[in-house]
Amino acid sequence: MILNTLRYGGTCRVPAVPDTPALAVDNLTFSYPGADGPVLETVNLLVHPGDRVALVGPNGAGKSTLLKLILGLEQQRTGTIDVYGHPAHTCLHRVSIVPQRTSVDWQFPVTVRNVVTMGRYVHLGWFKRPRSEDKDRVQDALEAMEIADLADRQIGELSGGQQQRVMLARTLAHDADLMLMDEPLNHVDISTQELMFHTLERLTSAGKAAVVSTHDLGILTVHFNRAVFLDRTIIADGPVEDVLTPETIAKAYGFEFHKNYPHQNHTPSEAPR
Amino acid sequence: MISPLLAAIVEPLSYTFVLHGLLAGLLAALACATLSPFVVWRGMAFVGDALAHAILPGIVVAFALGISLFFGALGAAVLAVAGIGLFSGGGRLKEDTAIGVIFAGFFALGIMLLSRMVSYQDLSHILFGNILGVSTKDLASMAVVVLIVILTVALSFKEIVVTSFDPSHSVAIGLSPDLIRYGLLMLLALTTVVAIQTVGVVLVLALLVTPGAAASMISRRMSRILFWSVLFSVAATVTGFYTSYYWDIPSGSAIVLTLTVIFLVTWTVSAAFRHRHARGPRSARGPR
Numbered sequence: 001m002i003l004n005t006l007r008y009g010g011t012c013r014v015p016a017v018p019d020t021p022a023l024a025v026d027n028l029t030f031s032y033p034g035a036d037g038p039v040l041e042t043v044n045l046l047v048h049p050g051d052r053v054a055l056v057g058p059n060g061a062g063k064s065t066l067l068k069l070i071l072g073l074e075q076q077r078t079g080t081i082d083v084y085g086h087p088a089h090t091c092l093h094r095v096s097i098v099p100q101r102t103s104v105d106w107q108f109p110v111t112v113r114n115v116v117t118m119g120r121y122v123h124l125g126w127f128k129r130p131r132s133e134d135k136d137r138v139q140d141a142l143e144a145m146e147i148a149d150l151a152d153r154q155i156g157e158l159s160g161g162q163q164q165r166v167m168l169a170r171t172l173a174h175d176a177d178l179m180l181m182d183e184p185l186n187h188v189d190i191s192t193q194e195l196m197f198h199t200l201e202r203l204t205s206a207g208k209a210a211v212v213s214t215h216d217l218g219i220l221t222v223h224f225n226r227a228v229f230l231d232r233t234i235i236a237d238g239p240v241e242d243v244l245t246p247e248t249i250a251k252a253y254g255f256e257f258h259k260n261y262p263h264q265n266h267t268p269s270e271a272p273r
Numbered sequence: 274m275i276s277p278l279l280a281a282i283v284e285p286l287s288y289t290f291v292l293h294g295l296l297a298g299l300l301a302a303l304a305c306a307t308l309s310p311f312v313v314w315r316g317m318a319f320v321g322d323a324l325a326h327a328i329l330p331g332i333v334v335a336f337a338l339g340i341s342l343f344f345g346a347l348g349a350a351v352l353a354v355a356g357i358g359l360f361s362g363g364g365r366l367k368e369d370t371a372i373g374v375i376f377a378g379f380f381a382l383g384i385m386l387l388s389r390m391v392s393y394q395d396l397s398h399i400l401f402g403n404i405l406g407v408s409t410k411d412l413a414s415m416a417v418v419v420l421i422v423i424l425t426v427a428l429s430f431k432e433i434v435v436t437s438f439d440p441s442h443s444v445a446i447g448l449s450p451d452l453i454r455y456g457l458l459m460l461l462a463l464t465t466v467v468a469i470q471t472v473g474v475v476l477v478l479a480l481l482v483t484p485g486a487a488a489s490m491i492s493r494r495m496s497r498i499l500f501w502s503v504l505f506s507v508a509a510t511v512t513g514f515y516t517s518y519y520w521d522i523p524s525g526s527a528i529v530l531t532l533t534v535i536f537l538v539t540w541t542v543s544a545a546f547r548h549r550h551a552r553g554p555r556s557a558r559g560p561r
Contacts, residue, residue, distance in 0.1 A: 071444055071445045092445065095445060096445060097442060097445045105437070105438055109492070118438075121431060126428075154493040174446075
């Protein structure tokens with residue numbers, strides 16, 4: 001029962017086990033209740049601190065489901081998911097999410113600063129208001145994402161790129177060690193993309209890990225050090241240049257790749273700069 | 274020297290039952306207006322209305338047995354919410370379908386029990402409210418409910434907002450959106466019992482939706498929306514109450530109509546404002 005397994009605002013008593021993967025998914029199989037077959041089948045994945053992993057695959061490949069299972073949004077039944085040496089959800093401070101744009105109500109009456117402050121809630125818990133330390137962290141995150149001047153705006157007034165910066169600022173305020181992002185690149189302008197990747201590079205070189213789901217193959221070559229092709233199970237996994245071959249792309253997107261994704265036909269060669 | 278206006282305001286309150294009525298109205302206004310912004314922004318209008326109707330059998334049974342209406346209503350609300358969860362669980366039915374089935378079934382049961390157990394007079398009081406029939410004991414229990422609602426919302430404001438806005442992030446930080454949702458439904462059920470006294474089952478929805486809707490026309494921040502919602506609700510209750518007293522119209526209808534007028538005014542002002550400043554915010558937004 002999901003109510004029992006969640007502990008909000010608790011302190012993180014277990015230290016990260018040294019020299020363990022940031023994320024270890026072992027033999028994970030998952031199907032939605034009432035569905036015909038599994039969405040994910042014997043998925044094995046290791047993400048190490050410092051990794052910047054692109055999770056690639058066609059729509060319905062199970063990318064979001066995998067992220068949801070790591071977060072605990074869906075209950076896992078077979079296989080194990082470990083985060084820094086402990087079962088997932090042992091320590092909620094360590095994992096953050098940038099959710100898919102459509103899962104958030106952008107018209108909701110909250111300001112940019114309100115949303116970024118939500119990244120601190122995991123450190124606060126019930127009844128506690130943000131302390132001055134939390135406010136400083138929020139301000140730092142706003143400045144890092146260059147949206148400090150928008151802090152008092154309602155989030156619906158922002159452009160798509162600005163909204164995604166707000167979500168990334170919230171992840172910065174959360175201060176997690178494993179950052180999950182579900183399609184953060186949709187409807188995002190180039191300068192926001194650059195800022196996002198710059199920030200990700202800074203964080204991962206400091207030892208954090210990031211798993212970013214995307215169906216935009218063009219950005220892979222420059223911005224990630226590893227790509228994982230997922231289509232129900234892992235089709236290819238390795239350094240971007242090894243993984244990004246016409247064979248793996250055709251396999252990941254099936255033989256109808258050219259039919260279904262004509263606009264992405266040339267994307268790999270159009271990699272920005 | 275007392276002005277005639279002041280006299281007109283104070284004079285009715287010299288009757289205890291009128292004073293009690295006004296206090297009951299204000300308590301209902303406070304509880305409803307506190308929940309209203311969340312009802313509006315979480316899209317809980319339908320479930321709120323359903324709950325208001327679904328507690329009818331609980332109230333009738335409690336009335337007939339001579340026990341506290343609150344426990345009767347709360348019992349029925351718990352059953353209704355559990356039923357909605359049961360029928361919509363597992364994805365076999367959409368939630369609003371489950372709500373519709375439960376809502377109509379419970380209300381029909383309530384009507385049947387009413388016809389067997391209590392008089393037509395009582396029926397009309399439950400359906401349309403009886404603001405002038407409030408006892409001191411009623412007032413005390415209403416005040417307790419209002420206190421519970423306000424304290425709960427004040428203490429878990431940030432949790433209610435984060436689960437409403439971004440359920441994924443809530444789960445990621447260990448905060449269950451279901452817990453907050455069921456908690457809010459229970460508060461709605463309690464609040465409905467308070468509001469039934471003043472506006473009745475049929476018009477409770479107005480107190481739960483209209484103040485938050487009007488407040489949302491003039492601010493885009495939850496804390497300010499909450500403030501305006503309470504202000505509008507209290508103002509409408511006082512205005513409606515005196516209108517009802519001097520013009521001899523039903524109090525529930527007077528209060529709800531006043532609220533509706535407030536909404537229409539805020540909507541018009543906000544539409545006019547947006548039209549006039551249409552270019553303002555957009556050009557300020559600019560490309561990034």
